[in-house]
Amino acid sequence: MNLFSRNTLSDEVILNGIISDGILQRTTENRLYEHFFYFIKDATCKHKILEDEAASLYTDTILAFIENVKSKRFEGKSSLKTYLYQIFSNKCVDFIRKNATNKMSVHETQPMQDWVLAMPDDAKNILQKLISDNEIIVLKEKIKLLGDKCQQMLMAWGEGFSDSKIAEELGYQTSNVAKVSRLRCLDKLKEFYKK
Amino acid sequence: MLEQIEKYLNQETSLSERQGFENQLLTNKELAKEFAFYMQAKVANQEIGKEKRKAEFEELRKEISNRSAGKIKPMIWISGIAASIILALGFWWFLTLNSPKTDTLADTYIQEHFENLPVKMDGNTDSLQIGLRLFNEQKLSEAQTIFEDILQRKNSDSEAIKYAGITALRLKKYDKAIGYFQSLSRQKNLYSNPGKFYQALTLIKQHSANKKEVKFLLKAVIDNNLEGNSEARKLIISYQ
CATH class of the missing domain: 1.25.40.10 (Tetratricopeptide repeat domain)
Structure with a gap:
């Protein structure tokens, strides 16, 4: 009976599902979302935040976790529940602080990716000057001008899918064909961006 | 140029090619702009992906909430029955405890x-x-x-x-x-x-x-x- 027990979903099943492909990955992510759904209610009681706010933070938590698993930043030193709850709690506390002090947004874009941070300082400084949140917002609008296939492909690329996986998902014959198509899409985006 | 940037980022270049690329970034404004575009395009697409997934999770949330709402009636029944049993047991216990044997x-x-x-x-x-x-x-x-x-x-x-x-x-x-x-x-x-x-x-x-x-x-x-x-x-x- 569901009243006293939650469906069992082991950490191993979740982790393997997230790093798998396609439907299994989506299904696992959805099951993960559902599995710890009660965090939302807990947060409304514990942190006195609205349910919609808690739900938004919970979704951010799940997305952050998925990203951490994919990028192997989740080392499995704690149980998945503990790890998720820690992220979620931090997000709730940040959110409350942000509301109290009106400081930076929790959802702020983090344009400086890990690999740029590893660059030499001079190069990094130049790039930092060229990158801004506003430009990202503009680019997001320009992406909408691209065809569906290009949008799908670039979104998959943005999410970290390799060309071979993109080829598989979107029906390209080889990863090279997918790569060429992707770079063409990026060129097209650049054209829209420069206009 | 985008391919060159990608090779650098994917570490598909030798050490000397890497250093050469990084030096070029300092002097070649076009390359720096292209690099910035590449990064921003990646982040923009990443965000779009996240927004899409967030919307999907929001849909899932509604579905779960609706499902839970459907469960409210049986839950109330179960809670009611449980409460009655507890009350009856409490009453019996009270009587037993307070009545001489x-x-x-x-x-x-x-x-x-x-x-x-x-x-x-x-x-x-x-x-x-x-x-x-x-x-x-x-x-x-x-x-x-x-x-x-x-x-x-x-x-x-x-x-x-x-x-x-x-x-x-x-x-x-x-x-x-x-x-x-x-x-x-x-x-x-x-x-x-x-x-x-x-x-x-x-x-x-x-x-x-x-x-x-x-x-x-x-x-x-x-x-x-x-x-x-x-x-x-x-x-x-x-x-x-």
């Missing part, structure tokens, strides 16, 4: 009513009075013999039956006592008949007694307003 009540009654039986003070020497005096002197066996002698002569003597039963009860001859009290309760022409109540009392003292029978007897006493009615009410509450 049945055995104690029975003992108290026996002590108060069967320690001394009413004797006529006129020096009457009939057998019944002799038996009662012996009883009050705690000569229970002798008293029992007297009462049984009377019953030998007149087996429908309700007074003799009653006292023979009480004496048997005091002597802990419960089966015998029950027999007398049953016989007493069957007597129809008595103004007040304690037969059923005494029978219940004896059954309580005889711990192996059938609980249903005790309850039935006590209930009959209460319902028919027979002698022992008020005591029967106390006993039936404590008798679980």
